[in-house]
Amino acid sequence: MVASVEVKIGNSLVDDIIKWRRYLHQNPEISYLETKTSQFIYDILSSFGGLEITRPTPTGIVARLIGTKPGKIVAIRADIDALPIQELNDLAYASENEGVMHACGHDGHTAMLLGTAKLLIEYKDQIEGEIRFIFQHAEEMTPGGASELIKAGVMEGVDCIIGTHLWSPLESGKIGICYGPMMGSPDSFFLTINGSGGHAALPHQTIDSIAIGAQVVTNLQHIVSRKIDPLENVVLSITQFQGGSEWHVIPGTVDIAGNVRSLNPSIRGKIPGMIEKVVKGITSAHDASYEFEYSHGFNPVINNDLITQEIESTAQEIFGSAQVERIKPVLAGEDFSAYQKIVPGCFFFIGIGNEKRGTHYPHHHPRFNIDEDALPKGVELFVKATLKLLQNNV
Template sequence: MRTKLMNMLQERKDEITQIRRHLHEHPELSFHEAETAKFIQDFYKGKDVEVATEVGNGHAVVVTIKGGKPGKPGKTIALRADFDALPIEEQTDLPFKSKNPGVMHACGHDGHTAYLLVLADCLIQLKENIPGTIKIVHQHAEETPPGGAKSVVESGILDDVDQIFGIHVFPFGESGQVYYHSGYAMAGRTYFKLKIQGVGGHGSSPHMANDAIVAGAYFVTAIQTVVSRRLNPFDTGVITIGSFDGKGSFNVIKDAVELEGDVRYMNTENRDKIDAEIHRIVSGIEAMFGVSVELTYTNDYPPLYNDPAVTEQVVASLQKGLGEYLTDISMYDMLSGSEDFAYYLQKIPGVFFYIGAKPKNTPHAYFNHHPKFDIDEDALLVAAKSVADVVLDYFKLNG
């Protein structure tokens, strides 16, 4: 079974590349991926599977592959790939660069979709040998909160899933290298926005006004003490002010300013601690400066937690690929980026791991979300075979 599946994937390597390039040329933003979803749906037409469309709050497609063994339904696992792009103007010289101005697959979701489509098709052809069910989750809107994963979970379509797996291509390793992290692996993310309302006035008479910029500047400084003075020094937390909208005339005291920011944390305990501290500082600023503050505080994606037991299982499965399609399997540090796959892992034990995809002959690889981001397309076959080994091992077919 393993030899057959690996040979099938190898023979379809060029097809994976072609699909990736087609999707790369036609990227679509989160929640607007109608044509991408149609492409995915068309791929499964005529195949012996159940296809659910428009799952959750967008264009997600969930494909159910029911294995053989009548009367023995067995376990159910899920494999997920995201398919949305980013609002970035592509700056590569690729012959298949984006044809949609201002939109680019700068995070590899085109590759995720390509490998999973072909892997799914191979599994469909071999499904009579699979003692269980595999759900293929083609997910929309990973990049934009509230994201697609949460709504897919809430739809109930994965309520019967026992374990779930996902991968992400990253250019911090060569093709053939796979990375994992057990436990908390990626940061949670919170968005916040403040509107500070003071009293406007003439720059020459500050005593007759109440300067919102001064209050905002104090907030920017004060919140940096949350990480440096409220979190354990061995914990990870980041608070960033990304926007401070206080533009006006040089001799006018602003009556209101708006600030937007981003919070990252590696566990729910620190999420709650930072939340409480920021709210406390906001209340203090209102009292100290006599201003009113309207605070929007939204927890977007939770920290991503890889179940340690399942992670150990995945690493053992991947060992079979060493010397074949894999050159190295390594534990990687926690990542401060966020990923809405975390919502699946809140409900279902599973693992999200990383596929090295640094372009060949490139002294400097551009990281995800860069306008010159690209991958080594050989990594997509590595992804397909890696996930295939995980699936085969789960169903005890890896012989």
């Protein structure tokens, strides 16, 4: 059976994976503008032969490896976009695009999926079913490329999906597994407090939007600390507070923005109302008014237990139990969750944290880099797990 075949990645393929990753790192493009990136992916995939390649969106690429007999369809997804960050690394392959950088590992995700496709083509004659390789644009920007690809039909007929994220908080080479809720929903809100400005020496003649805003900020912290079960994973952060332009003038308005992260969809649905209740109460008490907008980001990433168990056991089989770690959920967002609304799936982490190699910086940091030794491990796990998922009843 194909699933029992020992998967070996030759030095030539390892060299290719690193070469592809470095090209992508050197030529990053931000969300929805990944024109050259997608063309590079298309050209590499075309050079392999044996794949049916389409462009369901302007910068999204899907390749299909169709076996000799009908069977299950397993999808594997990688994101391809970069971030609007100026790179500070002194690398031979540092970004050549001013103000744009692969600061989240998507260059590595793309290179691993290219390597996975190239290796799996060798098993085409033994495959029953189909493997669908999804190179997704715009993961870093809502509404996200996943929803666009789904609307374009890329998930039609798919039975399950797997994906990974290179992860600097995890020791390089380790595989991070999480059952159930794994990543949070990154929501945002925007608030304007309308008071009445005036001279700083005559505050009684004003409705002080800054003083009211300060009370709003303080009281919003009570939502997590006093209104939600402390065992729930929720974060509410104020990220912007803007008002005034002169030192002796009390401004008439203040603009406040914030970020809310949660894992529980039920709790998530209650938070906008909790925020507005606080804002309404405080502004009303001080004769001010407000404007409130709440924006829902991606859904939480929630892993299917059976598929996660398959990934975990496969990783243990390949790398040994000591290299596979059960991790706690994190509240970073990921639009892989959009695929999981359609079919069961598993998202897992591959560690790249290595202080000696300088790959310990946090994601979205201008010195972020990845330990390239982790890339072949990702390919090996993808290949072995995919072959097993094609045959097993999960």
